[in-house]
Amino acid sequence: MKRKRIAIFLLVAVFILAPVALMLYGRLIYGGTSKEIEQMTTYGRHYVMITGEEDSGLWDAVYESARAEGEKRGIYVERFGENLAVKYSSYQLVKMAVEASVDGIIVNGDESEELVGCIDEAVDAGIPVATVLNDCSGSKRQCLIGANNYNIGQEYGKQIRQILDDADDNSMKKVLVLTENNSGDTSGNLILLGIRESLEHEIKVTHEVSVDAAVQVDNSDSFGAEEYIRDVFLDEKQIPDILVCLSGVYTQCAYQAAVDYNKVGVVQLLGYFDSPQILDALAKNILTVTIAPDTMEMGRLCVEALDEYRQTGYTNGYTAVNVQMITPAEAKQRLAREMQE
């Protein structure tokens, strides 16, 4: 009698469970693809961020922060031109953004005429434009969000002084500053100025220093920088005692070259930006120090500035972003913290 009961129970179970399982499975399959659209959020405004291809690590960080800030304010920030099959230059992208009637443009500026024209066009069309990190000073852009390049130069200068003070001999030291060769970009010059002034005022008396300011990496094709940096390391006569890199990519190229040509310690490397790779190099003492703008703040401030302008019609022409100096010890701490997280 008990076995019979179990048999009946099993039968009923099979009869009921089989179709139910089938139905659940069906729902599982059909529910799958419609998820993407369900998760989508609609925003009130549409800003675009145009950054160019270089230093993607830094720009990724800036974009993420801008996007997060936008989400809070009901704005979708798009990284414009990122997924296009053709790579357009910044000014073209700005122009396209204007044609596409976006609500705001954040662009990594330069001093080219085309960009000035395009930005002016955008502003004339009623679309606020903010330049980020690098300015487009001749344009009608609403504001610049970036680090104070003169200050950055001063910081580098301080570091160079420190290194010279620590050195034993008082022989002639060669400092090479690698700046970007963006057409008419003044940021590199400002930094250079900052370094020079800092050195001239303070240590003229005690040390002999030559600051090779004129060296600018030919940036017209994407791979020239790396080749140039290798050349610097290969030429024994020209090899500097201190190498200052003013972009994340140069920093990476330089420390790689230093490792490859066994110049770690011989050439003191001052880097820029705080990507994990750079922090790692810093932790290994390949870099002496690195200076990084606060990317989180930068992204946030861009969206804030555009929003402010949209709401009030006014905004600060220049908003400074904090710059931090990161030493090997701090790099180690940050890496350890990230590991924990």
Next chain:
Amino acid sequence: MMKKKWMNMTLRQKLVALFIVTSCVIVMVNLYTYASINRMMQRVEKVYISNASLNDLSDGLEAVQRTMTDYLQTKSSDAMENYYRSEQDYRDQLEMLNRKATDNEVLITEKNIYGLSQSYLDLSGEIIQAKRGRNVERYASLYSDARELYDQINTFIYSLNNEQFKNNSMTYRTLVESLRYTEMITVIVLLLVLIGNIGLIVMSTRLITEPLKLLAEAANEVAKGNLEIEQLPVHQQDEVGIVTVAFNQMVTSICTYIEQLRITMERESQLKERELMMQSHLKDAQLKYLQAQINPHFLFNTLNAGAQLAMMEDAAKTEQFLLNVSEFFRYNVRKNNQQVTLGEEVRLVDNYVYILNVRFAGEILFEKDVDESLCNVQVPGMILQPLVENAVNYGIRNIEWEGRIELTICKKDDYISISVWDNGAGMTPERIEQVLSGSIDEEAATDHSNGVGMRNVIERLNLFFHDRAKMEIFSEGLNKGTEVVLTIPFADEEE
């Protein structure tokens, strides 16, 4: 409720219901599977539909550009018309694109395409106007702008198409994979349902055939001759249930019949046994009588000869004596069969007492009080004489006073009471008990009696009257006399 319904269904209905239920389940599962696979196929067909519509969009844009260029080259009204038609078509297509800012990459690209396309269409409108106004410089410069914008929009569409194609390929792969899964799951479910169905059929048919099996087993038992089987349980009201009920009744009937037969046969054999016993007792009595009287025929003839001699010599008393003696012996010769009348029995007693009185010179005073109407009542032979003989031998033989014997035969209700009374030695109650139980009967009889004991008399009376005869012995003690009373049913005589 369901169970009750099932129990009341006929065999045919049950089988049909079973077939319908199992078929329905299979059909339902099949239909569902078919539907889901169908739906799946539709989805597979729709996967690349977004690519197709983007291609249409691209075609529409190309048509606008081509017709515009055409008009710029020819300024024909046909080209103009074509331009406006393609422009309208393209606008219609644009209406289907997303226009909201969302974080979905595909949709935001659609928004960009929409914006760019609107700018492009405005521009193309301006170009057409400039052409109409023959403003060559203006439409030439605008045309190069439009051309640039056209390329850019195409790049956007192309990139979106690529992105969509990537997504769709992924979806397609997932779909094909899940189609394969669905196939497998379907087969498994079908198998499960099949197993379930088989189980259901096996259980239901067992439910149907189980009573049949029990019935067959019971029938086999009955065929082997074993009727001692339990009643089969009847749960269902189908044909098998009805047959089972009939079978149960049949077995019960057979049992009852056999029992009746057995009782009848038993009664018959009892009757036969009684007859045999009767005969054997009579034979026993006769044997003992013959042993006692040796050859009654010889004696009887001899005594008759003696009587004739006495008559010739004129010796009347001797003749009377010899006649009585011969009468006494003749009784047994004549009464060969067992049944005699009560009158004949009384006469035998008369003869016996006469003989004794001659032998013992009139010592015995014999009195009788017989209801003449009862003389024809049939009784077994040799029942009175042994009683009287006992009264003489044990009652009055050795007493100092005159011995008396009284025989009384009278009717009491439906019974005939036969009493033999004497005033002789009497009996103790123990002795009476012993006599009635027959424990001392035979040994004491050897010497003096003619051998037909009291016990024998009772047993023959009981056999004859089917245990309705009764013998009682009354005595008030030693030397106070004894009365033996036989009670036999009267009605038997009438029958």
